[in-house]
Amino acid sequence: MLKKIGNWKITPLETGNFWLDGGAMMGSVPKVLWEKTNVPDDKNRIKLALRCLLLDNGESRVLIESGIGNKFDSKFSKMFSISQSKEPLCDALSNSGYSHKDITHILLTHLHFDHAGGIVKIDSDGQAKPVFPNAKHYISRENWDAGINPNPRDRASYLKENYVPVHDKGLFEFVLDNSEILPGISTYVVNGHTKGQQLIKIDSDDETLVFCSDLIPLESHLRLPWIMGYDLNADLTLKEKTEFLNLASSNNWWLFFYHDPETIAVKIKEDGKYYKVIEKVSIHE
Ligand SMILES: [Zn+2]
Numbered sequence: 001m002l003k004k005i006g007n008w009k010i011t012p013l014e015t016g017n018f019w020l021d022g023g024a025m026m027g028s029v030p031k032v033l034w035e036k037t038n039v040p041d042d043k044n045r046i047k048l049a050l051r052c053l054l055l056d057n058g059e060s061r062v063l064i065e066s067g068i069g070n071k072f073d074s075k076f077s078k079m080f081s082i083s084q085s086k087e088p089l090c091d092a093l094s095n096s097g098y099s100h101k102d103i104t105h106i107l108l109t110h111l112h113f114d115h116a117g118g119i120v121k122i123d124s125d126g127q128a129k130p131v132f133p134n135a136k137h138y139i140s141r142e143n144w145d146a147g148i149n150p151n152p153r154d155r156a157s158y159l160k161e162n163y164v165p166v167h168d169k170g171l172f173e174f175v176l177d178n179s180e181i182l183p184g185i186s187t188y189v190v191n192g193h194t195k196g197q198q199l200i201k202i203d204s205d206d207e208t209l210v211f212c213s214d215l216i217p218l219e220s221h222l223r224l225p226w227i228m229g230y231d232l233n234a235d236l237t238l239k240e241k242t243e244f245l246n247l248a249s250s251n252n253w254w255l256f257f258y259h260d261p262e263t264i265a266v267k268i269k270e271d272g273k274y275y276k277v278i279e280k281v282s283i284h285e
Pocket of ligand 1: 110112193214
């Protein structure tokens with residue numbers, strides 16, 4: 001894995017795994033195809049990672065995404081077969097030599113529970129509190145609005161207890177679409193999965209890495225028609241994914257996966273119908 005992009009030292013943080021219905025993850029792709037790349041369990045679910053990314057330039061410590069958190073009951077945990085430590089994000093940070101108090105910026109791609117669940121905890125007094133009181137939290141205005149007034153189709157993924165307590169403390173900043181947040185760190189907004197999802201792009205003279213979030217959740221989704229059934233607008237995802245992958249291929253970007261349980265990042269090249277992987281970083285390295 002590349003360790004730096006420009007001045008930013010980069011550290012992937014594995015916060016745990018969970019399982020989602022394979023059919024819902026692959027949309028119109030038949031099971032005979034997807035079960036070869038993503039092996040289902042006895043409930044037809046496939047494994048997903050919750051891989052956050054930490055950036056440190058010596059001045060700011062920026063965390064992209066926050067995992068699924070730990071505010072759920074055993075029914076929820078069983079439904080998604082969640083496996084993680086008790087304090088998944090803080091444990092992952094301390095394993096890499098950081099404390100939650102060190103974090104200055106939290107960049108959220110969108111507010112679905114498996115991305116934003118880790119920014120609020122229930123304290124010993126039973127109150128919901130921000131996990132990162134020293135950090136500004138960044139979200140697009142459009143996704144904030146989606147989180148407050150969700151579309152009925154993805155309402156179940158927007159759990160207000162994950163983000164309203166942070167907003168109540170005044171810790172949210174709303175980001176204009178496709179704008180720079182910090183030197184070399186900007187957003188790339190797509191709307192097919194949900195409204196106002198901001199991918200995070202880290203640029204330098206030598207390398208660019210994009211945190212692909214739910215535009216390309218798994219390596220399998222590099223195939224253009226493999227689009228999640230969860231997406232609000234699959235046609236728009238196809239258009240956005242095609243544009244994005246063409247840019248990634250011609251500019252030699254690293255694509256960083258939040259949900260792929262095996263593959264951390266890839267570089268791709270256009271290859272006739274789809275794209276071929278020309279460089280890969282996996283969890284086994
Ligand atoms: Zn999502």
